Every structure is written in C-alpha cells, then in structure tokens.
Amino acid sequence: MLEADAISVRLAGREVLRDVSLTLVPGEFTVIVGPNGAGKTTLLRALVGDLPPSAGGVRFDGTRLDDWHGRDLARRRAVLSQSQHLAFPFTVHEVIALGLRAGNTGAKNAGAGLIAGVLARVDLVGYEARFYQQLSGGEQQRVQLARVLCQLGPPVLDGAANWLYLDEPTASLDIRHQFQILDLARQHVTAGGGGLAILHDLNLAADYADRLIVVSGGRLAADGPPADVLTGALIEDVFGVDASRVLRA
Numbered sequence: 001m002l003e004a005d006a007i008s009v010r011l012a013g014r015e016v017l018r019d020v021s022l023t024l025v026p027g028e029f030t031v032i033v034g035p036n037g038a039g040k041t042t043l044l045r046a047l048v049g050d051l052p053p054s055a056g057g058v059r060f061d062g063t064r065l066d067d068w069h070g071r072d073l074a075r076r077r078a079v080l081s082q083s084q085h086l087a088f089p090f091t092v093h094e095v096i097a098l099g100l101r102a103g104n105t106g107a108k109n110a111g112a113g114l115i116a117g118v119l120a121r122v123d124l125v126g127y128e129a130r131f132y133q134q135l136s137g138g139e140q141q142r143v144q145l146a147r148v149l150c151q152l153g154p155p156v157l158d159g160a161a162n163w164l165y166l167d168e169p170t171a172s173l174d175i176r177h178q179f180q181i182l183d184l185a186r187q188h189v190t191a192g193g194g195g196l197a198i199l200h201d202l203n204l205a206a207d208y209a210d211r212l213i214v215v216s217g218g219r220l221a222a223d224g225p226p227a228d229v230l231t232g233a234l235i236e237d238v239f240g241v242d243a244s245r246v247l248r249a
C-alpha cells in the first residue's frame with residue numbers, strides 16, 4: 001500500500017505540488033491524467049521517493065520512504081521515467097541488464113533467458129545485440145519497458161505486492177503497442193500487483209483505469225472511477241476543451 005499524506009513539493013523555489021493526499025492499493029490500476037505542467041511527474045517522483053516532499057510524507061507498506069533501504073525498494077517497485085537519457089552506446093541487452101541488477105530477478109544465470117522473455121513481451125524478439133541509440137523512439141520506449149519488467153519480477157512475492165510506475169509509457173507507441181503495454185500493466189495489477197500510470201489519452205485512461213486521478217495546477221482536481229471523474233464539466237474546466245471533441249461516444 002502506498003500512502004501520501006498531505007505532500008507538497010517545491011522545485012526551484014516554486015510549489016509545484018500542493019497538499020496531495022492519496023492512498024493506493026494493490027489490485028487497483030490507477031491512472032493519473034492532467035495538462036502539461038500540472039505536476040503529474042512531480043507527484044509520481046514524490047510517490048516513488050525520487051523527490052523529497054517539502055511538506056508531508058509518503059509511506060510504502062507502512063514504512064516511510066526515507067526509512068526504506070534503496071536496494072529493498074528496488075526489489076519492490078520499478079519505475080519507467082518520462083525521459084530516458086543514455087550517454088553511452090549500450091546494446092539493448094545491456095540496457096535491460098541494468099534492470100536485472102537493480103531488481104529481484106537477478107539470479108546470475110537467469111539473465112539471457114529472462115531478457116529474451118521480456119523482449120518477447122514487448123514485441124522486440126531478437127533485438128538483444130542492437131544498439132539502443134539506433135532504435136526508433138517507440139522501440140526505445142519498449143526497451144525501457146522491458147528493463148522495467150525485468151526489474152519488477154512477479155506481481156506478488158512472499159505475500160507482498162510489487163509495484164509498477166509508468167510515466168507516459170505509451171507516448172511514442174503505435175496504437176497496437178499502446179494496447180499491448182497497457183495490457184501488460186493491467187495483467188500485473190489483476191494478478192495482485194500495484195500499478196500507477198500517467199497517460200494523456202483520456203479514452204485509453206478511461207478504458208484501463210480502475211481509478212482515475214486528475215492533477216491540475218499542482219493539486220488533485222478529481223479522484224475516483226473514470227466514469228464518475230470524466231464529466232464534461234471537468235474536461236472543460238481542467239483541459240479547456242469541449243468534452244464532445246475528446247471522449248468517444
């Protein structure tokens with residue numbers, strides 16, 4: 001279980017997230033939506049312990065994030081960040097192996113088979129020896145997902161849920177791969193894991209989320225089942241567009 005208690009985050013002297021409280025439970029796929037600059041990535045980074053809140057705190061399975069050892073946390077959750085910068089000419093195999101080292105699946109001789117397995121799950125069979133920097137944007141994004149899946153391990157291990165956090169995992173993907181990746185996340189959560197994703201496509205968000213959180217201007221604007229949250233009034237208020245242009249009938 002992940003609990004944020006009245007967290008605020010200041011960046012460069014500006015409060016970009018204000019007084020956010022929420023509790024996330026395994027088995028429920030939560031999707032965050034909101035305009036550019038609303039504070040979605042900042043919220044996710046605070047929830048995973050990547051950004052210290054200026055006020056409030058975050059507990060993961062009852063223990064403050066500050067009190068977790070990094071190594072233990074890396075075994076329990078995997079994070080796909082919004083931007084990925086790789087300074088060196090890594091192969092696909094090497095990029096994914098970073099996830100193996102960080103996570104709970106790092107048995108020494110399990111490597112090659114495991115990497116081939118996650119590459120198959122993201123539809124990149126045979127890509128091991130390719131250079132990451134020579135892949136297309138969507139292929140790179142799927143390699144990063146494979147890395148995260150490698151780190152993640154099973155949805156539940158020794159009775160504890162493992163958590164998957166995805167910041168715009170479908171941003172560069174064609175529609176088939178968008179479905180494929182969100183199906184993977186959904187399966188993880190349905191099997192008892194924890195899952196949180198940031199998406200911009202409101203229809204995809206409504207299709208996949210059990211719970212939809214809307215962030216606007218650094219605050220929670222709404223939180224609940226997609227059908228309750230995505231009202232015409234909210235879409236017009238938060239996104240400034242006519243709802244009839246956004247949602248499928």
Ligand SMILES: Nc1ncnc2c1ncn2[C@@H]1O[C@H](COP(=O)(O)OP(=O)(O)OP(=O)(O)O)[C@@H](O)[C@H]1O
Pocket residue numbers: 011012016034035036037038039040041042043082
């Ligand atoms: N390192 C930083 N230093 C200063 N300001 C930052 C920093 N990172 C983000 N911000 C600001 O904080 C606000 C929230 O940024 P955040 O990345 O959380 O937005 P977002 O909702 O994820 O947007 P997007 O949809 O574009 O990814 C923005 O105004 C942004 O300019």
Ligand SMILES: [Mg+2]
Pocket residue numbers: 040041042082167
């Ligand atoms: Mg963002």
